[in-house]
Amino acid sequence: EDKVVQSPLSLVVHEGDTVTLNCSYEVTNFRSLLWYKQEKKAPTFLFMLTSSGIEKKSGRLSSILDKKELFSILNITATQTGDSAIYLCAVVVGNNRKLIWGLGTSLGVNP
Amino acid sequence: GAVVSQHPSRVICKSGTSVKIECRSLDFQATTMFWYRQFPKQSLMLMATSNEGSKATYEQGVEKDKFLINHASLTLSTLTVTSAHPEDSSFYICSAISAASTDTQYFGPGTRLTVL
Numbered sequence: 001e002d003k004v005v006q007s008p009l010s011l012v013v014h015e016g017d018t019v020t021l022n023c024s025y026e027v028t029n030f031r032s033l034l035w036y037k038q039e040k041k042a043p044t045f046l047f048m049l050t051s052s053g054i055e056k057k058s059g060r061l062s063s064i065l066d067k068k069e070l071f072s073i074l075n076i077t078a079t080q081t082g083d084s085a086i087y088l089c090a091v092v093v094g095n096n097r098k099l100i101w102g103l104g105t106s107l108g109v110n111p
Numbered sequence: 112g113a114v115v116s117q118h119p120s121r122v123i124c125k126s127g128t129s130v131k132i133e134c135r136s137l138d139f140q141a142t143t144m145f146w147y148r149q150f151p152k153q154s155l156m157l158m159a160t161s162n163e164g165s166k167a168t169y170e171q172g173v174e175k176d177k178f179l180i181n182h183a184s185l186t187l188s189t190l191t192v193t194s195a196h197p198e199d200s201s202f203y204i205c206s207a208i209s210a211a212s213t214d215t216q217y218f219g220p221g222t223r224l225t226v227l
Contacts, residue, residue: 032214042204042218043155045113050214088154092214096168097143099216101154 002027006089006102014110017079021105023089024071031092033072035063038086038104046074046087079109114138115207117219124195125227132190132222134205140185141207145216146178148201155204161188185210195226 004025013019023033032050036043047056049065049072056063060079065072076083086106090099114137124130134144143162147155159175161167161182169175177199179191188207192199202223206216 034215036218042221045215045217048213048215096160097208097214097216098157098160099145099155103154 002091002093002100004089004091004100004102006087006105008105009103010106010108012108012110013079015080017109018075018077019079019107021074021076021087021089021107022071023073023102025089025091025100026070027091027093027100029094030067031094031097033065034090034092034099035072035074036088036090038088039084043088076107079107081109081111083107084109113209113215113217115141115205115217115219117205117222119222120220121223121225123225123227126196127194129191129193130195130224132192132203132205132224134188134190134207134219136186136207136209136217139207140210141188142185142210143208144182144188145206145208146180146188146190147204147206149204149221150201158190192224195224197226200224200226 007022035046047063052067060077063074086104088104089102116135118133146158149155158173159167159169161180163182167180182188204221206218
C-alpha cells in the first residue's frame, strides 16, 4: 500500500529559528513529490520535485528530494510568525496523477 | 498564475436539498480536476477525479449518485451534493491540473458545507 510519512507531526519554534520538515514515502509508480502549505483554507502550492539532488528555493523556503532513500526535506530559515501553518507533503503516483498525502507537520512560530 | 476559484465559499442548507459547488480554473485550462473533502484535523480525502468531457472516476466508498460531478469544459467542474444530510457537512476542496501536463495540483479555496 502506498504511504507517505511526515515528521515531526508538530513543532513549535521561536521566530528566527531554522526548521527542517521531513517526508518519507513508499509508493509504486512515483511521478513527483509536492509540498503544500495549509493555513485556514485549502493548500497552497510550494514546490514540485521530480529529480534527486536538485534543490528548489523560494525565498526562505527550500526543498530537496532523494529518490534513492525515498525522502524529501523542506527547510525554512529565519522563521516568521506567518510561517505558522500545516505543511503537507504529497506524492503523485500513476497515470491518473493521484496524490498520496502525508498527515502533515503542524508548525507554530512564536514571536 | 494557476488560480483556482470555488463558489460558493460557504453554504448552509436544509436536509434533503441539493447543493451545487463550482470549481473554475481562472488562468489556465484544466484537463483534470479533483474533488476532495476534509474533516477537521484530517488529511484531504480524494472523492473523485474528473477529466473534461468524460465521466468522473470515483474513489471506493464514494457514492456517485450522491456526489454528481460534471466537467463540462476545460475551466469548469461542478460537484452536486444531492439530497444532502447532516453527515455530508464538510469542507469540500477542488484542485486542477494544467493541460500543460505538470503534476502540480492547484487547489481552490474550498467550500464549507453545513447541512442542518
